Amino acid sequence: MAFSVLTVVTVGGIFLFLLAGSLEAFRSEGSSFxxxxxxxxxxxxxxxxxxxxxTAVVSAIAIVLALPLAFWTAMFLSEVCRERSRLALxxxxxxxxxxxxxxxxxxxxxxxxxxxxxxxxxxxxxAYSGDTLLTAGVLxxxxxxxxxxxxxxxxxxxxxxxxxxxxxxxxxxxxxxAMSVVTRQAIPGLIGATLLAxxxxxxxxxxxxxxxxRADNRLPRPGQIVQSFIDAGQTITSKLGGAExxxxxxxxLHTSALLALGLTLFVVVVGMxxxxxxxxxxxxxxAR
Amino acid sequence: xxxxxxxKPILTIENLGVRVRRDGHELLRxxxxxxxxxxxxxxxxxxxxxxxxxxxxxxxxIDLSSTLEVTGRVLFEGVDTRAGFIxxxxxxxxxxxxxQQPVVFPGSIERNVxxxxxxxxPVDGSxxxxxxxxxxxxxxxxxxLQKPAATLSVGQxxxxxxARTLAGSPDVILMDEPTSALDPKSTAAIExxxxxxxxxxxxxxxxxxxxQARRLSDWVAxxxxxxxxxxxxxxxxxxTVFCCPTREETMQxxxxx
Amino acid sequence: xxxLGDRLxxxxxxxxxxxxxxxxxxxxxxxxxxxxxxISWRFFFEQSRAVGAEGGVLYHLAGTFILIATxxxxxxxxAAGVGLxxxxxxxxxxxxxxxxxxxxxLNGIPSIVFGLxxxxxxxxxxxxxxxxxxxxxxxxxxxxxxxTVAFLEKLRAIPPASxxxxxxxxxxxxxxxxxxxxxxxxxxxxxxxxLGLARAAGETAPIMFTAVxxxxxxxxxxxxxxxxxALPYHIFxxxxxxxxxxxxxNMWGSAIVLLMLVITLSLIALPLRLRIHEEARRV
Numbered sequence: 001m002a003f004s005v006l007t008v009v010t011v012g013g014i015f016l017f018l019l020a021g022s023l024e025a026f027r028s029e030g031s032s033f034x035x036x037x038x039x040x041x042x043x044x045x046x047x048x049x050x051x052x053x054x055t056a057v058v059s060a061i062a063i064v065l066a067l068p069l070a071f072w073t074a075m076f077l078s079e080v081c082r083e084r085s086r087l088a089l090x091x092x093x094x095x096x097x098x099x100x101x102x103x104x105x106x107x108x109x110x111x112x113x114x115x116x117x118x119x120x121x122x123x124x125x126x127a128y129s130g131d132t133l134l135t136a137g138v139l140x141x142x143x144x145x146x147x148x149x150x151x152x153x154x155x156x157x158x159x160x161x162x163x164x165x166x167x168x169x170x171x172x173x174x175x176x177x178a179m180s181v182v183t184r185q186a187i188p189g190l191i192g193a194t195l196l197a198x199x200x201x202x203x204x205x206x207x208x209x210x211x212x213x214r215a216d217n218r219l220p221r222p223g224q225i226v227q228s229f230i231d232a233g234q235t236i237t238s239k240l241g242g243a244e245x246x247x248x249x250x251x252x253l254h255t256s257a258l259l260a261l262g263l264t265l266f267v268v269v270v271g272m273x274x275x276x277x278x279x280x281x282x283x284x285x286x287a288r
Numbered sequence: 289x290x291x292x293x294x295x296k297p298i299l300t301i302e303n304l305g306v307r308v309r310r311d312g313h314e315l316l317r318x319x320x321x322x323x324x325x326x327x328x329x330x331x332x333x334x335x336x337x338x339x340x341x342x343x344x345x346x347x348x349x350i351d352l353s354s355t356l357e358v359t360g361r362v363l364f365e366g367v368d369t370r371a372g373f374i375x376x377x378x379x380x381x382x383x384x385x386x387x388q389q390p391v392v393f394p395g396s397i398e399r400n401v402x403x404x405x406x407x408x409x410p411v412d413g414s415x416x417x418x419x420x421x422x423x424x425x426x427x428x429x430x431x432x433l434q435k436p437a438a439t440l441s442v443g444q445x446x447x448x449x450x451a452r453t454l455a456g457s458p459d460v461i462l463m464d465e466p467t468s469a470l471d472p473k474s475t476a477a478i479e480x481x482x483x484x485x486x487x488x489x490x491x492x493x494x495x496x497x498x499x500q501a502r503r504l505s506d507w508v509a510x511x512x513x514x515x516x517x518x519x520x521x522x523x524x525x526x527x528t529v530f531c532c533p534t535r536e537e538t539m540q541x542x543x544x545x
Numbered sequence: 546x547x548x549l550g551d552r553l554x555x556x557x558x559x560x561x562x563x564x565x566x567x568x569x570x571x572x573x574x575x576x577x578x579x580x581x582x583x584i585s586w587r588f589f590f591e592q593s594r595a596v597g598a599e600g601g602v603l604y605h606l607a608g609t610f611i612l613i614a615t616x617x618x619x620x621x622x623x624a625a626g627v628g629l630x631x632x633x634x635x636x637x638x639x640x641x642x643x644x645x646x647x648x649x650x651l652n653g654i655p656s657i658v659f660g661l662x663x664x665x666x667x668x669x670x671x672x673x674x675x676x677x678x679x680x681x682x683x684x685x686x687x688x689x690x691x692x693t694v695a696f697l698e699k700l701r702a703i704p705p706a707s708x709x710x711x712x713x714x715x716x717x718x719x720x721x722x723x724x725x726x727x728x729x730x731x732x733x734x735x736x737x738x739x740l741g742l743a744r745a746a747g748e749t750a751p752i753m754f755t756a757v758x759x760x761x762x763x764x765x766x767x768x769x770x771x772x773x774x775a776l777p778y779h780i781f782x783x784x785x786x787x788x789x790x791x792x793x794x795n796m797w798g799s800a801i802v803l804l805m806l807v808i809t810l811s812l813i814a815l816p817l818r819l820r821i822h823e824e825a826r827r828v
Contacts, residue, residue: 003626004644010686011651014662021665072561080558082354089562091815096569098811100747102777102784103800107575109784110793142568149565166391166449169349170404171381171456173547175554184394196653203655205750206777210784240657245754249669262661266654273653277646377547407547 015266022260024253033260037219041244046257050219052264054133054233058208059201061137061229066145067194074152079178090153097146105207108139113211120230127230131213134229136238139211140201148197155189156182192279199272203265205237212238236261296366297322298460298490299346303360306341307517310355314517315341319360321509321523323460328482328491330505330526332498334541337511338518339494343462346492347383348376364460381408384458388465390445392437397429400437400448405455415455423451424481443474450481461485463493467500479504498542502530512537580801602799604763608677608773609806611765612752613742615681616688621738623685624692628730629722632700632708652690656750659683663755675772677765680756687751688741695740699733700726736814743810747803749777776803 026033029046036047073093077086116138117130159182167177183190213232216239220228240261248254299322306316316338323329331339344350346362348369362369369379381404393400398416405411416433420426425447429440437448446466453461463482467475482491482504495501501508508530509523514537521535533539627644635641660683667679703726711721757778765771776799783796 003623004630006623007627007644007647007651007689010689011647011654014654014658017662017666018658069561069564072557073565075554076558076562080555081562089566092569093565094815095808096572098743098747098807099572100749100777100803100807102747102749102780103576103804104572106780106784106796106800107572110579111575142572145565145568162387162389162391163393164352165349166387166393167404168352168377169347169380169385169387170453171377171379172404172407173377173551175551176407176547178554181393199653203653203657205655205657206781210781237655237657240661241750241753245661245664249664255665255669258661259665262658266658269655270650270653273649274646277649281642375548 015263018259018263018266021256022263024256025260028253029257033257034264037217039216039239041247041251041254041257044253046253046260048236048257048261048264050217051234051236051239051261053219053228054212055202055235055237055265057133057229057233058136058140058212058235059198061134062140062144062201063194063198065138065141066148066197070145070148070152070197071190073149074156075178077149077153078156079174079182090150093146093149097150101143101204101206104139104143105210108135108207108211112139125230126227128232129213131211131232132230133212133233136208136212136233136235137229139207140204143204143207144197144201147200148193151193151196152186152190155186155193158189159185188279188282192276195272195276195279199269199276202272203237203269205241208235209238209241214238214242236265240265296325298325298365299323299492300363300366301342301346301360302363304342304345304362305359305517306338306345306350307357307359308355309357315356316345317514317517317519319511319518319520321520323490323492324507325490326486326488327506328486328493328504329507329509330501331492331494331509331511332496332501332541333511333518333521334513335496336518337513339511340464341518342511343385343464343492343494346460346462347380347385349380349385351376381456382458383460383462384453384456385462386446386449386453386464386466388468390442390449390469392440392445392448395437396434397437397440397448398433401451401455403452403455408456419451419454422454422481422485423447424477425451441474443470443477446470446474446478447481450478458489460490460492463491465494465496468496498530502526510535510538510541512541576800576804580797580804602776602779602802605774605776605779605799606802606806607764608757608762608775609746609777609803611677611773612680612684612756612775613745615678616684616745617738617742619682619685620689620692620741621734624689624696624737625727625734627689627693628696628700628734629726631697632726633718633722648690648693651686654687656687656748659687659751660754663751667755673768674770675756675758676768677756677771677773678768680752680773683751683755684745684748687748688745691741691744692734692737695737696730696733699736700730703729739810739814743807743814746806746810747777749775749781753778753781776806 025046028044029036032047034052035049037049038045038047039050077089081089112135113130115130116132116135117127120127120130163181163185164177167181168174172180212235214234215232216234218228218231218233240258244254245258248258301323302320304316304319305314307314319342331342333339341350345358346369350356350358364379364383367374393403401416401419402411405415417426417430420429425444428444437445440448446469450461450466466482467478470478479500482493485491486506493501493505505526507523508526510521510529510533511518512521512535513519521538522529522533529538530542533542627648631641631644635644663679663683667673667676667682673679707725708721711725716724752775756772757775758772759779759782760774762772762774765773780796780799780803783799
């Protein structure tokens, strides 16, 4: 039963390891690691603001696209669908969840990229290629859709039927019951699900790496934010998944900077996951 | 209103049957009886006889279970409740229901009472007070209408649920063991309300308290299980059923030799 | 007005489901149509030639098998231990929730962080160079929560009365674990492991710095400095130079093989898992 200690050691160990390894980079750069926009490893400059921006944008696009779709699909699954078709649809959604990210990356590279590129042309937007933050966001949206839908469905289903019975018994329509009563009761679960999906979006490497463009130091001024969506960019994960990680071997500061990126990702994602956990536990507690 | 109208039953149950779609297992079989207007009709019987199921058929709440199939008819004011032109949501406003465990929605007492009524149209300013008075709760909550409804005791919540149902101006109120979860004081309060309500509405009361049924009801229907499904044993005046039932199952249930 | 609202609701819900289905169909359709032509028996059993541009994926499959088998062999006993500890020794709510939170935290760690950690720890610090074992360990860490949670779900289905009774009879905890909990929970353990393996098979990030190379490896000779080939990494590298048509067929073929592996593993686990899941969730 010391295996459980092993679990603690693993999580804690990784965290401490990253922390220790990052110290040198933090010492060298200070807070400008997060706020500065200059990443040039050859010049030993490691300011990562552009990557933080890229990570945030790509994930935000993914959530904004996937959330409404997942909400309505989950509504359909839990409030409209009949039992047999429900299980079939659920199975299909779960199928999509099991597809490895590298396959999504492949689809992104071979199809999505060209589609986006022709879309930009059609709309006469000034985009250099199909490798953009937007493309990565769209691909990510497809990837988190199954998880988000399943978790939303779980949240809706865990609302006890007594609430629906009471509302319908008063004469509320199915829509009114679903939107006012069920959704309201499911809110902690919905938020938790969103946080979990966001965590996965933030941590996704392979698919994003292939379609985001991998262009460093792209940090737009306030007026240029929308333009930056159709430009290439860089996220924390696409940087870590790239050539620099192997190049950095042997260079202490460089390695430390990359570990610092990893630490940032770790803290944000695990923090989000734990918070989501807290919320989902509240849902379960109320349902008893 | 002519004498004829008063004598016409408000609800007529005709050959009602409920069974599980997948395996044909019957929950109710061939139940037929009338529910008289402006009286309290008690539905009694052993556990599992299908009393709650019967209740849910009357206001079509049974429709929410896609696994069950309903045969037969329920006539409300002479009209088939399953007729194509009937709006089931409106039906449920006119035939209200109160459950054993009160359900409280998030929000204030006022919001709860007017929860459904707010959707039916503009709300009369006096509706909140009149329904709470009818439910016997006004004096206890009039000073804290904006407080969360969750702070009320179970007995108060049940009366709140009743007020909420009354806000829709139903003609019939179905009650599924409304006092089973309550303490004696709350039970007495609700019973008082029920008796007062029958002046203006028809009440259908499912209860396993035989004493309560005997005390409150004018008309009694007894449901017992036969061959695995609930069947109607008798439906008659309260006194008739309790002192001289016609069926053996009723006698067994009531403990009469 | 309310009728209209109700209709709109059904419309939106239906539209949502339709779009979701469309997305699923597109993904599945693209993969199946483009990929179907790329594979043949030869593809399975041949090894790679011309630095991955031609030939089959024999050694890639082998490498993936080695990696996930290692991961499974590590994760299964550890998950069993953690699960039993959770049920037998942690009787308080607080303790249980803390362990669960820990598992969720581990599950949330992005796969690239595992890869980075692996590089810095196994390759640099321990000097193992590229090693299949390091890859297996990292994957095991990654799938541990999946296996453990599935095991716990099954364990929870055991009526607490049985466990109480066993305690009441004076049986020692070890005994209870081996004779009662493990046999009853085994299905969950197996399901969880299969799902974990399915997930591990498709992962690129944890292994790309620590265990795999693109070409040249066959069967590992030792532990240190013994990389393997793997399907996902193969696809990943090919995808970065996706303009060569010869590469494309190979990419699709590898992708199909990978998908077949993942689907097979998932399908074996699916019936059991859906049942446990629905049982646990149905109110």
